[in-house]
Amino acid sequence: MCSLCGILGGNEHWADAVARPGVFTRNVERVDRRRERANRVRIANTMLARFGLTLADWQGASFVLSTRTGKSEIIEDLGHLWPAAERLCGRVCDPLDRAFIAVAEED
Template identity: 65%
Template sequence: MCSLCGILGVENHWTDAVARPGVFSRNDETRSRRLERARRIRLANRVLAAYRLQLGDWQGRAYLLSTATGKTEVIDSLAHLWPAAEQLSGRSFDPLDPDLLSRLTARR
């Protein structure tokens, strides 16, 4: 499936707040939803930086996952982040790896 078809066909995912109160979030204000999404991206990027990957927002509907060399994949929700990251990087990794968590804690 092409990226555009994937974006147009997605349902709301529980990791994204939607504009309907009580559905995944009590947040029905557009600005606050954008801030929540930006915060999730920042947190994911703290982990992804250890693997030289970066997550970005695409029109508030999808995410762009990129390598340091410019390979990019569109993912529709954070549920697809780790499998896509492994595929792009060509290696497996564990975001809950104790060594990684120690480094992240030390950088606070």
């Protein structure tokens, strides 16, 4: 997706389920969208645990990514997750690495 959609589309990340006219989503109700967001955080935390990181929802508007020592960074959406993870833990965090995927699939 190009960055122009971020400017024209509003504050929501393109991958988020958002109820607005003309946009299909199965999550029309706010509670359903919050449930889906919580599920995304849960899945991300499963992956981030291998790097010693955790992700928390912050008011349904952004996320807080933290290390075990309490170092934290606020990110707007999940599109900023992996670059922020690399900054916080000081190493490459590639969720598409074959070895990483193999270990994740074993869980």
